[in-house]
Amino acid sequence: MLSHEYRRRILMAVAQHNPQDEDDITSESIADGHEEDSDALDLLHQQLYHIHLPKLADAGFINWDRDTGTITRGSRFEEIRPLLKLLHDHQDELPDDWP
Secondary structure: OOOOHHHHHHHHHHHHOOOEEHHHHHHHHOOOOOOOOHHHHHHHHHHHHHHHHHHHHHHOOEEEEOOOOEEEEOOOHHHHHHHHHHHHHOHHHOOOOOO
């Protein structure tokens, strides 16, 4: 689940603020570096809606209400929280593409 940068960023955003609005996640937390290129931003949104958010929801790490656009911590979120905290606490030591 943490192998992709977008999924890591989604989980980090939900760890910091629960619930999250889907628009905030797709525009601020995830889109870093894509705001200027509309084609890249469109592709990013497609990947989020069709790949990354469903994967995280299916794994139980998030709850994603497509109707309201709300993302909350899922039933298995606590399993991944220690790793997210470790990533957050040592983010200055990680490669640039990590959140």
